[in-house]
Structures are given as structure tokens and as C-alpha cells.
Amino acid sequence: MPIKKRGTGLTAVADAWQLADIDVTASYPIRPYTAVMAEVAKRIANGLMKCEMVHGEGEHAQFSIAHGASMAGARATTGSSGVGVAYAFETYSPIAGGRCPIQALIADRTLDPPGDFGSEHTECLNLRDNGWIYGWAENAQESLDNSLMFFRIGEDPDIMLPQIVAMDGYFVSHIAQDYEMPDQEQVDKFLPPFKPQFRLDVNNPVIMGPQIEPEMGPPLEWDRNVVMDRVKEKIVAVTEEFGKIFGRKYAPFVEEYMTDDADMVFLLQGAHAVTCRSAIRYLRQAGYKVGMCRLRWFRPFPDTALKAILPKFKVVGVVDTNTSYGAAGGSGVLLVETRASVSEVPGKPLIQGFTSGLGGETITHEEFFKMAEMMKMTLEAGRIIQDAVWVNFNDYLPAVSEVQAAEQQVAQTKE
Amino acid sequence: MSKTYKQVPFAAIVPSPTVSNEHMVTGNWRYLRPVVDKGQCTQCKTCWIFCPDACVDFSKDEGVDFNLKYCKGCGVCSSVCPVGAISRVPELDFDE
Amino acid sequence: MATAEMIKTIAQAPDKEYYLPGHRTCAGCGPALAYRLIAKASGKNTIFVGPTGCMYVANTSYACGPWAVPWTHAQITNAGAVGSGIAEAFKMMIKKGKIKDEYPNIICMAGDGGSIDIGLQAASAMMYRGHDVLFVMYDNESYANTGIQTSPMTPYGAATMFTPPGPEIPEAKKFFPKDPMAIFCGGGHPAVKYGATASIAYPVDLMNKVRKGLAQEGPAFLHVQCPCPKGWTFPANRTVEIGRLAVETGMWFMYELEDGVKKWSILPKQLKPVEEYLQTQGRFAHLKPEHVAKLQAWVNARVQTLGLEVPLPPAR
Ligand SMILES: Cc1ncc(C[n+]2csc(CCOP(=O)(O)OP(=O)(O)O)c2C)c(N)n1
Ligand code: SF4
Ligand code: SF4
Ligand code: SF4
Ligand SMILES: [Mg+2]
Numbered sequence: 001m002p003i004k005k006r007g008t009g010l011t012a013v014a015d016a017w018q019l020a021d022i023d024v025t026a027s028y029p030i031r032p033y034t035a036v037m038a039e040v041a042k043r044i045a046n047g048l049m050k051c052e053m054v055h056g057e058g059e060h061a062q063f064s065i066a067h068g069a070s071m072a073g074a075r076a077t078t079g080s081s082g083v084g085v086a087y088a089f090e091t092y093s094p095i096a097g098g099r100c101p102i103q104a105l106i107a108d109r110t111l112d113p114p115g116d117f118g119s120e121h122t123e124c125l126n127l128r129d130n131g132w133i134y135g136w137a138e139n140a141q142e143s144l145d146n147s148l149m150f151f152r153i154g155e156d157p158d159i160m161l162p163q164i165v166a167m168d169g170y171f172v173s174h175i176a177q178d179y180e181m182p183d184q185e186q187v188d189k190f191l192p193p194f195k196p197q198f199r200l201d202v203n204n205p206v207i208m209g210p211q212i213e214p215e216m217g218p219p220l221e222w223d224r225n226v227v228m229d230r231v232k233e234k235i236v237a238v239t240e241e242f243g244k245i246f247g248r249k250y251a252p253f254v255e256e257y258m259t260d261d262a263d264m265v266f267l268l269q270g271a272h273a274v275t276c277r278s279a280i281r282y283l284r285q286a287g288y289k290v291g292m293c294r295l296r297w298f299r300p301f302p303d304t305a306l307k308a309i310l311p312k313f314k315v316v317g318v319v320d321t322n323t324s325y326g327a328a329g330g331s332g333v334l335l336v337e338t339r340a341s342v343s344e345v346p347g348k349p350l351i352q353g354f355t356s357g358l359g360g361e362t363i364t365h366e367e368f369f370k371m372a373e374m375m376k377m378t379l380e381a382g383r384i385i386q387d388a389v390w391v392n393f394n395d396y397l398p399a400v401s402e403v404q405a406a407e408q409q410v411a412q413t414k415e
Numbered sequence: 416m417s418k419t420y421k422q423v424p425f426a427a428i429v430p431s432p433t434v435s436n437e438h439m440v441t442g443n444w445r446y447l448r449p450v451v452d453k454g455q456c457t458q459c460k461t462c463w464i465f466c467p468d469a470c471v472d473f474s475k476d477e478g479v480d481f482n483l484k485y486c487k488g489c490g491v492c493s494s495v496c497p498v499g500a501i502s503r504v505p506e507l508d509f510d511e
Numbered sequence: 512m513a514t515a516e517m518i519k520t521i522a523q524a525p526d527k528e529y530y531l532p533g534h535r536t537c538a539g540c541g542p543a544l545a546y547r548l549i550a551k552a553s554g555k556n557t558i559f560v561g562p563t564g565c566m567y568v569a570n571t572s573y574a575c576g577p578w579a580v581p582w583t584h585a586q587i588t589n590a591g592a593v594g595s596g597i598a599e600a601f602k603m604m605i606k607k608g609k610i611k612d613e614y615p616n617i618i619c620m621a622g623d624g625g626s627i628d629i630g631l632q633a634a635s636a637m638m639y640r641g642h643d644v645l646f647v648m649y650d651n652e653s654y655a656n657t658g659i660q661t662s663p664m665t666p667y668g669a670a671t672m673f674t675p676p677g678p679e680i681p682e683a684k685k686f687f688p689k690d691p692m693a694i695f696c697g698g699g700h701p702a703v704k705y706g707a708t709a710s711i712a713y714p715v716d717l718m719n720k721v722r723k724g725l726a727q728e729g730p731a732f733l734h735v736q737c738p739c740p741k742g743w744t745f746p747a748n749r750t751v752e753i754g755r756l757a758v759e760t761g762m763w764f765m766y767e768l769e770d771g772v773k774k775w776s777i778l779p780k781q782l783k784p785v786e787e788y789l790q791t792q793g794r795f796a797h798l799k800p801e802h803v804a805k806l807q808a809w810v811n812a813r814v815q816t817l818g819l820e821v822p823l824p825p826a827r
Binding site for chain 2: 521522524526528530531532533534535536538539540541543544547548572573574575576577578579580581582711714715746747748749750751752
Binding site: 097098099160197198205206207208209210212213215216218219220223 | 419420421422423425426427428429430431
């Protein structure tokens, strides 16, 4: 019987790891992800989980330990946040290129400076080009479910790629919520034991990760590229099967909210979707025909799904809760990827970039309202009025410009 | 124009060799060939243990022999032989 | 602790090779000889972790390798961590009955850079945590694979690509090397019960130290001096001779530290002047008498630190 529980995104993932019977996990303290390791440590101490927790001397080591364990044939996990994710950077490509399907939990956190504990997607997006598959969960339940689905997809013999269960630090990792912990039997039906085709085995010796001939380099990278595409098919099949077994049905790539008659939508990922939905309900009452598209996956990026979905709308407001200084469009990573996804699609919408929710700030109702108002202005103008909008900093609302002009005047008269 | 690439196994994982690594044949590096004077050889196996390339074959019956397919001609075997039984002969002096 | 089966003579060394012919290490490569002897001593039930360095690049280019046992690449930074992960995976999977394997010998084969410089953190942590792994530092006294640059093990006075001699810096390399045995086995890593120095010039001793390290439950450390004809600039046939000369001149010491107790493997009756060693290698060709004297003084001081009782050559 599934158990109704109250917990956080982190305890939910600890539940998933328990159910998945992981063999090795590697820890290093950094907030906010740390609590998952504290939880796993407790369960090991109490005999609830049979898993070796190796206390890494840093994040680089954590990922390396999990890598080694995976090559030996173990189901291995690790995790981190913020600067810790950055510190491990060298290891990401060898793990993915070695096709070791370890799972990392990243409860995201702003990079230094400003030395902020709050959520921001930047650090986790920084490792996007290495061949890890990942997406953000919006709550504890989805974190648990993603963990199980990601193991299943990543360990599939046709895939064999490492995964990141990403979640917004604090919003998902630390806010207590209700969720359901599935039954062991259900999980065993869904997730077979990890049995890699190759492992470090003295009776079947292999050489892993040799240098290659120059003519082999591009084909090896081509393989990683092709498998990324194959992941998309697996996502569809596995999400469907997950729904059948566990009764929770997720959109494979993009969750749409109130999009049926919408002429403009917010496009975002992660926990800000919760506030976004409620802002949309107010906006609807005020007559805005607005909806939301929430990405369930960032890698592989759901470009095919967006090609099909986005032309329904006139304006798409991409909300980037990350920085990519100097990026095309002057906003964050999602804007660039979204624009690239639909650039060649006839009837594509106007795609406006917004940067908001940095440094752990919630995106408030008011901020969603402002963005909606700006999207409406864009819609009416039929063109992008201003790129690179950092909400509260350079909004192009008339009211805002008036206030700014007034402030400037005051400042000048003081001089 | 199409370029030819080489097939690469999954994750570049390859089987371990059992006798020798056929993909890196190094005998053609050699310009001085080790030659043993079996009359002098005391079968002490010193040359055998010190070859970095495992190219000194040894058996009780045949004594010392060299794996010329891989021997790089470094001369370590010759230098360590306590009785000077291994000489280094220029490759050009050999017909084959 | 299992007892290691000791090899008494060269003739007794196992015939079977696990580091096979077919690798493009330089002719006369000391580290290659070390690999061969270590693989021979450890046998079939062994897994090697090979961080980036000559013993990765020169052994595996062209999507192949010379090992008859499982081998995996690691980054130059993380051999200790990858080894730790492999060790704990085996322990846990065996405990859970997920695999039927016997616990293997896990050997990290790291260069001096991969052990004591950029790889130090991972090596130290593996030893601190007490994983059942043998960490071998094959020491060719430079970052060799990148074209011979100075490392913390490069001796004082050696020329490398990053330490060329010139009028402003006549002695080339200015610093004296680190002491890995002191770092890993000097009491700072209590889980390490066995550590030893060894040399390719003394193969039976080396193989026995490998076996002792592996028989140890928990981490063990082996620091193996491996002359490198290319980096030290000497003819390829002199690899073993130079290894011996290092021991005879006190540029290398051969001892074990078992449970903190020092045991000399080779006790020279008298040390030859260090100059005899320096003369054999092009990397020291530029040294002036005052530099040689400085190096001799360093050797003499090492002898005292290590508690070796031997008549010393004068440090002029
Ligand atoms: C993070 C990182 N920095 C630098 C390098 C470049 N690099 C490749 S091999 C090598 C030398 C390794 O030296 P050492 O560990 O002493 O082994 P050796 O080559 O001497 O056998 C270096 C620096 C690398 N591979 N990775
Ligand atoms: S010359 Fe070198 S490679 Fe050839 S057999 Fe002698 S030691 Fe081995
Ligand atoms: S070292 Fe010399 S004497 Fe000994 S086995 Fe080799 S050839 Fe014979
Ligand atoms: S440079 Fe030195 S260590 Fe590297 S392969 Fe050549 S001899 Fe061996
Ligand atoms: Mg080196």
C-alpha cells in the first residue's frame, strides 16, 4: 500500500532512493541539498536502507565516487547545490561519456557572489552540455516520481545516461507538503534491478575509457548525441507506464495550464509554476487570456513538443530564473532554447524574455501581473517592444517609466 | 565528399587482451635487436624480469627468446644481464 | 589481515603477465616496467584505476590497452575517489548478494602529479576513509605526459620545460620535493597501516610490497621510483642502472612503514656521492658545483631525518 506522508522534496527523494535500493551514495555538505544525505544517513543507521554512504571530501569527489561505483555495477547516487555543483564540473562529461547512469539530486542555489542561499537555476543549467538528462520538479511528489522515472530512463540499456533530479532549493527541497510514497511492489514492477552490459568484472575484463583514435572522437560524440534523441521516445513511454502503475499522470514534456483559449502564456520550469497558476487565475478574472507552459524536462530540451504547442499562442513570456550574462536576447538560458526551438516554425509567437526569481526570491503575484501586462502590450504592438527585461529593473510598463522618470527628476533636483 | 570515421564501441569500452595488445605493435620502433648467446646464458631470468614490455620469453628448455613483434629495442635486457650474454645488433644487419 | 605470499627470487616470480606487450610507452620506460611488475604480483583478481598521465595516454591510445585485467580511466584529479567508489560498490553488492564476485584487488596507478599534486585531495581522502585500495604512486618525477614539466617530485636542480636553467635561475628547479611517505604514512592518515617506497630496479622487493599492500585490509600506499628516459634524458637501456644508482647515492631510499614501524629494505653500507647520479642524466647537465653541494646537503639531511646510519659523502 502506498503511504500518505508529509515531508519535503528531499525526504521524497530519499524515499525514492530507498525504494530503488541504491547501493552507494556520496555526500558532502552544502545547503540546501544536504538534508537528503542526512535523511539517507539516518535510514542507513536505522537499518531501513542498505547502502554505503561515502563521505566525499568535496563535490568533485562525490561525483567521482558515484562514477566509480557505477562502473563496478552499483546503483549510485549523489547530489549538491550551488558552488558545489560548479566544483564538480570536471566529472560531468566523463560520467556521461562513460555512460554511467548515476543519479544526482540538485536542489539549486545561487552561485557566489552574492553568497546567497536561495534558489536559482543557474548552476544546474551550467552543466547542460555534457549529456546528463534532467528536469525540474515542482513539488515533493514530482521529485519522488521523477527520481524513479529518471532511474528507469537513464538505466535503460538503450540509453545509459546519468540523470539529475533538479528541484528549486527551499521552495521544493524544504517546504513540508503532502505526498504519497509508493509501494515497494509497484516500484519493483516499474524499475528493474540495474544490470549494466559492462562492469568492472575480473572474469570478463574490459578496458573502460581508453584514449581513442582521432577518427573515433566524433563518432563517440555522435553516439551521445543520438542517444539524447532516443531519450525523448523513452520519456513518452516511461511517463505513460508510470501513470498506469502509480496512477499519477504527467505530461511527458510540457504541462499546459489554461492554454485552451490563451493568446499568451508564461513558459517556465520548477516550483514557480505554483504561484504562476494562482496568478493566472486572478489574471483570467481581470480578462487576460493567459496560460502557462511548464517544462518537465530541460535535457533533452522538449523542442519538438514546443514546436507543436507554442504556435497556438501570440506571445510567450519565457521566465528565466537563471543568469546567462551576455546571452542572445539578454535574458537567461530558457529564452535562448525556446527561441531556437521554434525559430523556423511558421506562425511562431513573439517570444519575450523575462528574468525574475533570482537569488531565491519568489516571483510574486504582482510580478506575474506586471509580466502579463507587458506581454499584453507586446501582443497589441505585434512586435517585441523591449528585449532583456529583468523584472523590477527595466520593465517597459508606462506606469513604471513614469515612476522612474519622477525618481530621476527628484534625484536631479537634489543635486 | 564524405569522410570515413572509425567504428567506436559503446562508450569506447573494449575487451581486455589476453596475450598481447594487437592494436599497438611496437617492433618497428627497434633499431637495435637483442640477441642472446645461449652458450653464455645462465638462465638467471634477470633480463626477463626487467623488460618493460614483457618481450623476453623464457622457458627452461629454450632459454631466453625475444618477442620481436613488440620488442622496442630499448636494451634494458642487455644492460642488466650479469654475464653480458645479450648483444644489441643493428636491425639493418638482419635480412628479414 | 590476509598473509601475502612472498616471492623470494626472480626465478620464483609468477610467469603469467597481466600487463602485456603492446603499448607505446617510450622504450625503456620505468613506469611501464612498474606496471608490469605490479600487475604480475597482484594477478588475475585485480582492477586497475588509471588516472590521466603517461600510463593512461601511452598505454591506451587507439581505443585499446595492454591489461589482461579490468582497467578504467580516471581523471588526473580523482583516482582516489573513483577507487573509493569501486571499493564500496563491491563491498555493498557482495553484502547484498547482488554479485557473486570475490572482493578484488583495487589498485590506483597514479603518477606523481596524480598522487601528490592535483590528485592529492582524492588520494588523501581515500586513505582517510580507509577504503580497501592500494594506491600506487609511480614517480617519474615530472608531469611527463604533457611534455616534462616540473611537479612537486621533480628534484632540486632538474631542468624541465617549466624550469629551464638560465643566467637568472642557474639551477633550474629551485624547490625541494615533497615527501609523500611522510604525508600519507607519517601518522596523518591513521587508516594506512602499510606504506613503502620501492623501485623498478628492485623487482622482487617491489612485487612483495605490492602483495603486502594488497593483503592489508584497508588502504595501503606504495611510492615507486620509476626512471623516465625521456624526462630525465638518459639512454633507454640505462633505466634499471639509474634506479639502482639512485638508491646507492641516497637520491632514493627503500623502506617500509608497517604500523608506524620503519623497516629498511635496502641499507646501503655507504652512500656514493650524489654527483655520480647527476652525471648520468641530461636534466642535471647545467648544475654548478654549488648546486651539487646543495643537493648533497639535502641528501645528507634526509639520511638523518630518516634515521639511517651510514657514512655520508661530504657536502662540499
Ligand atoms: C584537470 C587536468 N589538468 C591537466 C591535465 C593535463 N595533463 C594530462 S597528463 C598530465 C601529466 C600527468 O602527470 P603525472 O600524474 O605525474 O603522470 P605522468 O604523465 O608523469 O606519468 C597532465 C598535467 C589533465 N589531463 N587534467
Ligand atoms: S630490448 Fe627492451 S623491449 Fe626488447 S626485449 Fe630487451 S628489454 Fe624488452
Ligand atoms: S640475464 Fe643474461 S644470463 Fe640471465 S637469463 Fe637473461 S640472458 Fe641469460
Ligand atoms: S615520458 Fe617517461 S614515463 Fe612517459 S612513457 Fe616516456 S619514459 Fe615512460
Ligand atoms: Mg609524473
